[in-house]
Amino acid sequence: MARSPLTREAVLETAAALVRQHGPAALTMRKLAAELGTAVTSIYWHVGNREQLLDALVERTVQDMGAIRPSGRTPAERIVSVARSMRRELRERPHLIAMVHERGLTDRMFLPAQRALVAEVRAAGLSGARAADAVRAVQFQVVGFVLVERNRERSPVQSPGEGELWEPAAAPGDPALARALARPVDPERLFLLSVRTLTEALLAAG
Amino acid sequence: MARSPLTREAVLETAAALVRQHGPAALTMRKLAAELGTAVTSIYWHVGNREQLLDALVERTVQDMGAIRPSGRTPAERIVSVARSMRRELRERPHLIAMVHERGLTDRMFLPAQRALVAEVRAAGLSGARAADAVRAVQFQVVGFVLVERNRERSPVQSPGEGELWEPAAAPGDPALARALARPVDPERLFLLSVRTLTEALLAAG
């Protein structure tokens, strides 16, 4: 595909596509060059070395994160809605998000979401250091949950799975508990439960 | 250092040391061979290829995770103590833990901790699916928090840091909030606050 003159934008575009589909490990300078129909070394002229290329992709991702529109009737409901938006946005770009995270730009990426959280926390009557704690607790919880979830999906075959390890004997006198632990996790449900519980407890302190 | 006959144990030992100090990326078959004073290819005879070597290291780490001894007077206190133990164990082996996690063995690694959590949750009066939810919510929260924390430490220079972004103007009418958000996160404190809040709220439902 040796086409129109190579441009920084084109390089980033193709690189982003490669990462999105196959992860950052699949982004080699040589494959990228082949994809673009140029010599490997041309890439260096436009975007610098591999590290700088990845940095540029990350920067792009951070810019692309949309604004957050809270919805719901109470502050708690609106915080939960913000959390769900954060999770959705994270899950849509798993590879790129991991790279953003590795570069320590997660906070900057979540600045719009954080502003929304601040507003809701204040609306619930919290202020000062207490309000800051609540905002950060929710933010850590959401990002952490998505990280755990992502890794679980990457290798869904827990060996041996949680299941086998939780024979009824493991929770004597409570077969329902044993059965529940033997079932695979429903992440969506657990996420909602966790965020809702934490949020309501944090706001109740106000 | 061409010494005594090469053994699988020696290979794993040296490999683990390399990973512990410099991370998995620094573990190349050639460097490992140099460290051991053997030919690169000897490693393949003893532990197989690089992937299998990493798998073996992970297996070792999982086995090494100690048992958990809860402490405290109430179930909530004891759950928080379990959470702190989990966090400490995770933080002591950051690289290896990340590898365990990538291979989806986190659940198995935390089986002892999970048993402890189950016991405490039941002691607090929860049972059935509700108890399972509580256990998993705490487990996700702890692992997630440590993952977030770890990535933050790896790249402590948030650019621009949260600080600059939270000029007093950002939280109009609440300079204390703005100041609190401008300060760097105290992970230890935030961890305790988050776990304690979530735990107490989860147990209160029982």
Place this chain on the structure above:
DNA sequence: ACCTGAACACCGTTCAAGT
């Protein structure tokens, strides 16, 4: 200003050959 190929120093892995 932009693009190129050759060359370098690194990888993981295979394999035939040694003892």
Place this chain on the structure above:
DNA sequence: ACCTGAACACCGTTCAAGT
């Protein structure tokens, strides 16, 4: 049973040379 070096196919990066 254990260890070896040579060889292969892949990396990222530099650099002098082209237009």
